[in-house]
Amino acid sequence: MNHSQKSIGIDFGGTSIKPAVVQNGVIIARGETIYPSKYENSLTLIEALFDVITALRAAHPEIVGVGIGLPGFVDSKAGIVHTLSNVKGWNEVPMVRMLRDRTGLKAAIENDANAMAYAEYLHGAAKGAQNAVCITLGTGVGCGLVLDGKLFRGTRFAAGEVGHMSIDLNGPRGVFGTPGDLEVYVGNKQTAERASRLFNAAGRPRSVEQCTPKDLDELASQGDTIAIGLWEQLGTEIGAALVNVIWLLNPDVIVIGGGVAKAGALIFDPIRRTIRDRVSPLFYEQLKIVPAELGNDAGIIGCADLALEA
Amino acid sequence: MNHSQKSIGIDFGGTSIKPAVVQNGVIIARGETIYPSKYENSLTLIEALFDVITALRAAHPEIVGVGIGLPGFVDSKAGIVHTLSNVKGWNEVPMVRMLRDRTGLKAAIENDANAMAYAEYLHGAAKGAQNAVCITLGTGVGCGLVLDGKLFRGTRFAAGEVGHMSIDLNGPRGVFGTPGDLEVYVGNKQTAERASRLFNAAGRPRSVEQCTPKDLDELASQGDTIAIGLWEQLGTEIGAALVNVIWLLNPDVIVIGGGVAKAGALIFDPIRRTIRDRVSPLFYEQLKIVPAELGNDAGIIGCADLALEA
Numbered sequence: 113m114n115h116s117q118k119s120i121g122i123d124f125g126g127t128s129i130k131p132a133v134v135q136n137g138v139i140i141a142r143g144e145t146i147y148p149s150k151y152e153n154s155l156t157l158i159e160a161l162f163d164v165i166t167a168l169r170a171a172h173p174e175i176v177g178v179g180i181g182l183p184g185f186v187d188s189k190a191g192i193v194h195t196l197s198n199v200k201g202w203n204e205v206p207m208v209r210m211l212r213d214r215t216g217l218k219a220a221i222e223n224d225a226n227a228m229a230y231a232e233y234l235h236g237a238a239k240g241a242q243n244a245v246c247i248t249l250g251t252g253v254g255c256g257l258v259l260d261g262k263l264f265r266g267t268r269f270a271a272g273e274v275g276h277m278s279i280d281l282n283g284p285r286g287v288f289g290t291p292g293d294l295e296v297y298v299g300n301k302q303t304a305e306r307a308s309r310l311f312n313a314a315g316r317p318r319s320v321e322q323c324t325p326k327d328l329d330e331l332a333s334q335g336d337t338i339a340i341g342l343w344e345q346l347g348t349e350i351g352a353a354l355v356n357v358i359w360l361l362n363p364d365v366i367v368i369g370g371g372v373a374k375a376g377a378l379i380f381d382p383i384r385r386t387i388r389d390r391v392s393p394l395f396y397e398q399l400k401i402v403p404a405e406l407g408n409d410a411g412i413i414g415c416a417d418l419a420l421e422a
Numbered sequence: 423m424n425h426s427q428k429s430i431g432i433d434f435g436g437t438s439i440k441p442a443v444v445q446n447g448v449i450i451a452r453g454e455t456i457y458p459s460k461y462e463n464s465l466t467l468i469e470a471l472f473d474v475i476t477a478l479r480a481a482h483p484e485i486v487g488v489g490i491g492l493p494g495f496v497d498s499k500a501g502i503v504h505t506l507s508n509v510k511g512w513n514e515v516p517m518v519r520m521l522r523d524r525t526g527l528k529a530a531i532e533n534d535a536n537a538m539a540y541a542e543y544l545h546g547a548a549k550g551a552q553n554a555v556c557i558t559l560g561t562g563v564g565c566g567l568v569l570d571g572k573l574f575r576g577t578r579f580a581a582g583e584v585g586h587m588s589i590d591l592n593g594p595r596g597v598f599g600t601p602g603d604l605e606v607y608v609g610n611k612q613t614a615e616r617a618s619r620l621f622n623a624a625g626r627p628r629s630v631e632q633c634t635p636k637d638l639d640e641l642a643s644q645g646d647t648i649a650i651g652l653w654e655q656l657g658t659e660i661g662a663a664l665v666n667v668i669w670l671l672n673p674d675v676i677v678i679g680g681g682v683a684k685a686g687a688l689i690f691d692p693i694r695r696t697i698r699d700r701v702s703p704l705f706y707e708q709l710k711i712v713p714a715e716l717g718n719d720a721g722i723i724g725c726a727d728l729a730l731e732a
Binding site for chain 2: 185242243255257259260262266267268269271272273274276277278280281282283288289290291292352355356357359360361362363364389390392398
């Protein structure tokens with residue numbers, strides 16, 4: 113494949129859809145953001161999507177491909193969107209065929225966490241790695257795996273559900289009945305609720321809304337012991353799940369992105385410490401645990417790359 | 423590669439070394455078993471190994487390769503044995519070069535759990551799978567992974583350490599400091615000790631030696647409630663570790679071998695139940711959880727195959 117060619121990458125989220133033109137792993141132009149809530153149904157929404165593609169191609173006629181990253185159950189081989197996590201009306205959609213027929217471009221679709229992982233592998237924090245585990249800490253825990261230099265998707269394109277891995281046989285059950293489901297501990301909402309409870313119990317009431325990752329980051333930087341302790345606990349819990357990933361896959365790099373990862377050493381220190389204490393040197397010595405480099409653009413870049421490889 | 427060619431597979435264990443000639447995934451002749459304890463040092467032992475290879479080639483001149491499966495840290499790409507788990511004097515041995523130079527045959531070495539997994543994938547219980555997880559329950563928990571049709575070894579050739587994955591954040595620590603390390607619960611020795619404790623506490627004393635997997639299997643078949651409960655517990659614990667493997671890799675088959683797996687439904691039922699209750703239908707529906715088919719010969723067959731692919 114030739115990454116110097118231009119292609120369109122589209123990050124299809126539940127609240128906004130962000131298109132851009134990508135070349136050599138860099139965004140060289142952005143299209144207009146689409147807000148799904150503004151559209152009556154999936155048919156009107158998809159017309160808006162094609163309008164943006166048309167506009168980008170008019171400005172960049174050399175574009176050869178289009179890739180879309182979607183949050184959900186996406187068969188990237190058959191090019192079919194089976195279900196989307198927070199968007200209705202997108203079941204069993206033959207998206208790649210639609211894209212190809214309407215645009216004549218090379219086309220690809222991919223689960224968004226996979227697209228992000230692939231971008232970090234080709235251009236970002238996992239560049240040159242052999243085996244990379246890329247997680248994103250947000251509402252939930254997203255994860256994409258690049259194994260032996262290739263995106264690993266699993267049998268039903270569902271691999272990488274680190275967010276549902278169990279860290280405690282006797283822990284509270286997650287949405288799928290897994291006891292000790294990681295997201296029960298470290299999802300953004302759960303973290304905010306836990307923080308609010310701790311502050312309230314300490315006689316320093318804070319609402320859940322006042323406990324965003326950013327708030328907790330600021331509090332910890334000011335020396336707040338509750339916030340510092342909470343980051344420590346979050347890092348230990350995320351680290352515990354990663355310990356299992358490491359024993360199983362023996363990766364050389366773990367990339368951590370998303371809102372929580374912005375807390376830097378506050379979260380990376382306990383993650384690294386937990387891992388170092390719980391795996392053998394053979395697994396730890398060559399392992400890099402690093403922040404994501406491409407930020408919110410990773411999804412756009414990764415699926416633009418996948419379009420070129422289609 | 424052409425699996426109809428003949429090659430030698432050697433299962434290099436701490437107590438015995440078993441050579442055989444393999445063709446189309448079937449053992450067609452066996453060489454003499456070598457007992458490492460009979461030899462002064464690694465140099466005399468390796469001569470015995472070459473004697474067996476020479477004898478097998480004399481009887482089967484069409485042999486084109488030789489592969490050795492070893493218990494330990496094996497760089498199958500460079501062909502070097504870094505360390506063996508229960509055998510001294512085999513550090514940093516350029517085994518593939520030695521084999522090639524002395525025999526002129528195609529040569530390969532592989533970690534024994536990987537060799538077994540590869541054999542089950544090519545000829546046994548995981549035949550035709552896309553993503554297979556093959557575990558062996560014995561002294562410890564061995565595991566080999568075949569992902570997207572290829573043996574997955576990890577960055578330092580150490581992937582598949584399911585035996586050290588944690589099932590309990592607050593559990594007892596294993597040899598590498600992992601709390602809730604699976605082998606602390608389900609290793610053969612640990613299981614026998616646990617069983618003995620339970621029988622002693624119930625006023626029906628049994629020594630650790632009287633609590634082998636075979637003993638516990640027989641007792642359970644006779645309706646013994648302690649033995650039945652123990653299998654149930656073992657299956658739940660193994661299942662808990664596999665739940666994490668499934669969330670991460672979304673495999674289509676899990677193959678379970680080793681002494682404990684011989685207990686059949688006693689162990690497979692709670693494993694299957696635990697998994698079904700703790701992962702989403704997307705991960706469970708297409709998943710087969712099946713006993714290994716090639717038994718103790720899997721290691722021999724797998725490395726004979728790998729020799730042909732060398």
